[in-house]
Amino acid sequence: MKLREIVVEKAIITSLQSSKRDEVLGELLDALVAADAIGADRRDPYLKEALKRERKGSTGFGHGVAVPHVKASGLDRLTVAIGISDAGVDFNALDKQPVHSIFLLISPEERPEEHIDAMEAIFGNLSKDQFRRFLRQAADVKEIITLLEEADAGQSVG
Amino acid sequence: MPSRKVTISNRLGLHARPAMLLAERAGTFTSTIGVRRTDAKNTVDGKSIMQLLMLAGTAGTVLEITAEGDDATDALASIAELIERGFEDDE
Numbered sequence A: 001m002k003l004r005e006i007v008v009e010k011a012i013i014t015s016l017q018s019s020k021r022d023e024v025l026g027e028l029l030d031a032l033v034a035a036d037a038i039g040a041d042r043r044d045p046y047l048k049e050a051l052k053r054e055r056k057g058s059t060g061f062g063h064g065v066a067v068p069h070v071k072a073s074g075l076d077r078l079t080v081a082i083g084i085s086d087a088g089v090d091f092n093a094l095d096k097q098p099v100h101s102i103f104l105l106i107s108p109e110e111r112p113e114e115h116i117d118a119m120e121a122i123f124g125n126l127s128k129d130q131f132r133r134f135l136r137q138a139a140d141v142k143e144i145i146t147l148l149e150e151a152d153a154g155q156s157v158g
Numbered sequence B: 001m002p003s004r005k006v007t008i009s010n011r012l013g014l015h016a017r018p019a020m021l022l023a024e025r026a027g028t029f030t031s032t033i034g035v036r037r038t039d040a041k042n043t044v045d046g047k048s049i050m051q052l053l054m055l056a057g058t059a060g061t062v063l064e065i066t067a068e069g070d071d072a073t074d075a076l077a078s079i080a081e082l083i084e085r086g087f088e089d090d091e
Helices: A021-034 A038-055 A114-126 A129-137 A141-155 B018-027 B049-053 B072-084
Strands: A006-011 A060-062 A069-074 A080-090 A098-109 B003-007 B034-035 B043-045 B062-068
Touching: A006 A021, A006 A141, A006 B043, A021 A038, A021 A098, A038 A069, A060 B049, A069 A114, A069 A141, A080 B034, A098 A114, A098 A129, A114 B049, A129 A141, B003 B049, B018 B049, B018 B072, B043 B049, B043 B062
Parallel strands: A006 A080, A069 A098
Antiparallel strands: A080 A098, B003 B062, B034 B043, B034 B062
């Protein structure tokens, strides 16, 4: 699965306003609504689901990254929003460190294998120091898109 | 090195929560734990959630677990049991 194909360009936020987890999830969902990637009526239910998931165990897996996710029924395609925070967001991460890069994943409940494939594509890159560093330092959306394209190209080789 | 093959049995596969449970379980042992898909070459660190998620293990994927260290036998039995039980994944 290619990151460039699942990440919604208009839902990349290079400078998140809030440093609070719940508000940051709201910002990312608002961006997905604005990009027409999800319906406006889905914003609140998805936020509730994402928070419910976080309460079962933080998706802040360490190294300053978090991958909150929602499994939604009746979704046409898997969709991802990215948020970057300079200040850092408290995600109650496993390593207790603030989170600087957030990938919000909305995946179709009926097709769990797509969720697993997307996790592979995301973590295959987030586990690389250089990818995490470039992501955090990206000045604008264009730089992030280039980074995702390069990551996809590297991935297809390996 | 002691090893054991286990099939992922829960419907949703090795998603975030199961990966976390596996890494936590592996972390309770001093042995080095390796996890590999039997259809792939690379072995990942069984104590790293991020690396486990890179395996993209779905229901039916066969994993080979290896353990090296003083408590290797116990570690293998414990981790295999967790996977075979389907991680008690309530979806």
